[in-house]
Amino acid sequence: MPPTPPYSGRVGGVCPGTGPADRPQPDPALEEPMGYAYYTVTRHDGIEIEAGYAVEAVCEQDGCTEQIDRGLDQLCGSEPGAPEDGCGGYFCSRHLYYPDWESEEPQPLNCKPCVENRD
Structure with a gap:
């Protein structure tokens, strides 16, 4: 059996004090959601x-x-918020439709x- 090497300060291949719990954590109060997760919209009314996709409704x-x-x-x-081609409401998949199935655009x-008013 080879001799045991001297203690290197590493535990399980990780240096003490460098794990995720030891790193400085960002302040959640300062973080803002990215992209389209959260935003506000002024409706036509x-x-x-x-x-946003992080807003439950x-x-x-x-x-x-x-x-x-x-x-x-x-x-x-x-x-x-722009009612040019729809009312701007939010609906489940059972209540949203393609206005023109034959269009390639x-x-x-x-x-x-909105589909009925488009005709």
């Missing part, structure tokens, strides 16, 4: 709402209780009233 279809987030994939239209999803 002037009401400001919280939006309920589908805005009357009578629906489906839990959703207010991410871009749940939005009626292409731009939050990219198009936003819309709620049923």
